[in-house]
Amino acid sequence: MKRFRKALALVGLGFAAAGCDRAPEGNSVDAGRDAAATAGAVSTGPAQPSVPAVPQTSKWALDPENSSVQFVCKHVLTKVRGMLPKPSGTVVLDEGTPANSKVDVTVDVSSITTGVEERDTHLKGPDFFDAAKYPAITLVSTGFTKSSATSYSVTGNLTMHGVTKPVTFAVTAPPPFEHAGGVRRGIEATTAVNRKDFGLLWEFPGEGAGVVVGDNIEITVDAELVLQP
Numbered sequence: 001m002k003r004f005r006k007a008l009a010l011v012g013l014g015f016a017a018a019g020c021d022r023a024p025e026g027n028s029v030d031a032g033r034d035a036a037a038t039a040g041a042v043s044t045g046p047a048q049p050s051v052p053a054v055p056q057t058s059k060w061a062l063d064p065e066n067s068s069v070q071f072v073c074k075h076v077l078t079k080v081r082g083m084l085p086k087p088s089g090t091v092v093l094d095e096g097t098p099a100n101s102k103v104d105v106t107v108d109v110s111s112i113t114t115g116v117e118e119r120d121t122h123l124k125g126p127d128f129f130d131a132a133k134y135p136a137i138t139l140v141s142t143g144f145t146k147s148s149a150t151s152y153s154v155t156g157n158l159t160m161h162g163v164t165k166p167v168t169f170a171v172t173a174p175p176p177f178e179h180a181g182g183v184r185r186g187i188e189a190t191t192a193v194n195r196k197d198f199g200l201l202w203e204f205p206g207e208g209a210g211v212v213v214g215d216n217i218e219i220t221v222d223a224e225l226v227l228q229p
């Protein structure tokens with residue numbers, strides 16, 4: 001019996017020694033190393049591009065390939081959307097004296113598209129824009145104010161269908177960025193006009209005024225500007 005008790009004691013000491021050599025569950029040497037590595041790591045997230053330096057007075061040219069003029073017009077109970085791609089022009093931006101800034105933009109009327117060829121042909125014809133007689137739509141600024149680092153208000157003379165009227169665009173312009181070896185800046189400008197103010201008077205025969213073709217036209221200009229030397 002004494003020998004049996006002595007054997008049990010030895011077995012118990014063996015298990016105890018083995019337990020002391022083993023790290024507690026969930027706190028192994030490898031786990032400890034991983035925890036230390038995690039504690040020492042710093043999460044930086046994606047790198048943020050730096051904003052390139054731009055002169056206080058800068059001249060920009062529209063990149064036609066990445067710019068467009070879109071419009072929305074009511075059609076009965078829905079809306080029709082169209083686009084005039086590849087506008088051209090320049091923007092002179094004076095950050096110190098915003099009132100000295102200037103905008104000059106031209107759009108080719110014959111490029112108008114709504115995705116329906118028959119309608120596009122009608123829009124280019126004498127009932128609407130009469131592209132053969134009035135081939136361009138232009139905007140020349142007359143006033144420029146800055147309300148924040150990225151917000152502007154631009155007033156100007158919009159000439160369309162041979163008629164010139166004053167308009168005001170709300171402009172959003174995020175900071176410039178570097179691309180393709182140069183400095184660029186994207187802008188969005190929005191306004192609304194009454195088509196009849198510009199002599200676009202056509203109505204669908206037999207329908208009420210502004211039913212088939214709405215009078216109010218929403219305009220959005222998305223432009224990518226390229227900094228000039």
